[in-house]
Amino acid sequence: MIRSLSLILGFITMSVHGYQCQTQKNTINPPDDLSQSTYYPAGWTENQPIPTVENGQNCVITVKIPRGYYANVTFYRDFPYSTGSYALIVNNDTQPFFFMFPKFVVNLQTVNSTEYTTRFAFKIQWKIIPDIGRDTIIIEKKNPPVASFPGANFITFSGNQGSQLALMAFSLTDPANNYLLRQTAIFDGDSSDSNFIGTLDQVLTSKTPLIASRNKISVYTFDLGNYFYCPLFMAQDKDDIKGYQVYLGRNCEDNGECTVTLDGSLGNSLTVTESDGPEIIKRFNFFPPTATINVYENTVSSVTKVAEFNSTNFYEQLPFQVNGNMKFYELVGTGMYDMVVTREVSRAARLQL
Ligand SMILES: *[C@@H]1O[C@H](CO)[C@@H](O)[C@H](O)[C@H]1NC(C)=O
Ligand SMILES: *[C@@H]1O[C@H](CO)[C@@H](O)[C@H](O)[C@H]1NC(C)=O
Ligand SMILES: *[C@@H]1O[C@H](CO)[C@@H](O)[C@H](O)[C@H]1NC(C)=O
Ligand SMILES: *[C@@H]1O[C@H](CO)[C@@H](O)[C@H](O)[C@H]1NC(C)=O
Numbered sequence: 001m002i003r004s005l006s007l008i009l010g011f012i013t014m015s016v017h018g019y020q021c022q023t024q025k026n027t028i029n030p031p032d033d034l035s036q037s038t039y040y041p042a043g044w045t046e047n048q049p050i051p052t053v054e055n056g057q058n059c060v061i062t063v064k065i066p067r068g069y070y071a072n073v074t075f076y077r078d079f080p081y082s083t084g085s086y087a088l089i090v091n092n093d094t095q096p097f098f099f100m101f102p103k104f105v106v107n108l109q110t111v112n113s114t115e116y117t118t119r120f121a122f123k124i125q126w127k128i129i130p131d132i133g134r135d136t137i138i139i140e141k142k143n144p145p146v147a148s149f150p151g152a153n154f155i156t157f158s159g160n161q162g163s164q165l166a167l168m169a170f171s172l173t174d175p176a177n178n179y180l181l182r183q184t185a186i187f188d189g190d191s192s193d194s195n196f197i198g199t200l201d202q203v204l205t206s207k208t209p210l211i212a213s214r215n216k217i218s219v220y221t222f223d224l225g226n227y228f229y230c231p232l233f234m235a236q237d238k239d240d241i242k243g244y245q246v247y248l249g250r251n252c253e254d255n256g257e258c259t260v261t262l263d264g265s266l267g268n269s270l271t272v273t274e275s276d277g278p279e280i281i282k283r284f285n286f287f288p289p290t291a292t293i294n295v296y297e298n299t300v301s302s303v304t305k306v307a308e309f310n311s312t313n314f315y316e317q318l319p320f321q322v323n324g325n326m327k328f329y330e331l332v333g334t335g336m337y338d339m340v341v342t343r344e345v346s347r348a349a350r351l352q353l
Helices: 002-016 175-182 200-206 345-351
Strands: 038-040 058-064 069-078 097-100 103-109 118-128 134-138 146-148 154-158 165-171 185-187 196-198 216-220 233-237 246-250 257-264 269-274 279-284 291-297 305-309 320-322 326-333 335-342
Touching: 097 185, 165 175, 165 200, 165 216, 165 269, 175 200, 196 200, 246 257, 257 269, 257 326, 291 320, 291 335, 305 320, 326 335
Parallel strands: 134 154, 165 246, 246 269
Antiparallel strands: 038 118, 058 103, 069 097, 069 118, 146 233, 154 216, 165 233, 185 196, 185 216, 257 335, 269 326, 279 320, 279 335, 291 305, 291 326
């Protein structure tokens, strides 16, 4: 009787204890045969349940990527809580992440408590960066940003000698598709041999510009051109983005209302929309007295400023039509402002009758 009970206890203990990442090989080199996938932890494959990680683990897993290849990585994560920083891996999100030469790093931590069961694993597919065409976009100092749609080509922004370029991301009309922005690679230079410095997903999450070390920055968007017909990123000279803590593009649907958040949580910010026709500011859901909102058409300058809203004078100025291809909404001060715009000009005008 007692013997069989202890056997059962032993079995339960073993199944609750998972793998220790400390005992795994935590520097993963690419295999000789790159057509084979690589798995972590070793021995696991996606046909098996996600393995349990023992509690109290803290490991840095470094995966080396060969030059000319990218790693298409699927994470299998099921934690009873969420944490993370640089690029957050969330539970049950098996949409792939993309990483470039020379490596990517995973910091795996589990709480030191037997109250939780944490499961984690990942699969790497090694893929050749295809030999593709190239587009070069010239960025001049003292000019507005130049925005780009995703395309089949490798896109290089090229700035003035001696300058540094900044790259900003556009949010998507449907944030549920944000994971697709991981499928992008940003390089600190003019080729995929330059340093890989991030993805559009990271730039969008950070809300701040990504600064290149020199006057060239390149973006590769894999096959995102098949999914999005809208600008996803823009570049500008670093000297021309001074003074903005948050700088973002925002995509809106052509129909209906679009809520554009002007984010002054960190101080002054700039929010850009791009469309062929005009855009109408219909209302603000909140207008705290802590900032002024300046509106510019095509570029930020004293002559292209078309409106200045503050908490006492904004209401009487609405609705307000903004023309130009690029519309710039500059927040000077602090606070969060939800601005509702529409591109359906005739309907917005009719509503005012
Ligand atoms: C990445 O891997 C996923 C899952 O296998 C696959 O569906 C997707 O097509 C791959 N994408 C690229 C660009 O390699
Ligand atoms: C993740 O998916 C598994 C299996 O479908 C499910 O049991 C688990 O509750 C999910 N976890 C979360 C946090 O949604
Ligand atoms: C985990 O918790 C146990 C028991 O509370 C403790 O003895 C051990 O030192 C802890 N380990 C770490 C890594 O904090
Ligand atoms: C708002 O701007 C108007 C000028 O258009 C100015 O008279 C007023 O004092 C400003 N209000 C605040 C709260 O800054």
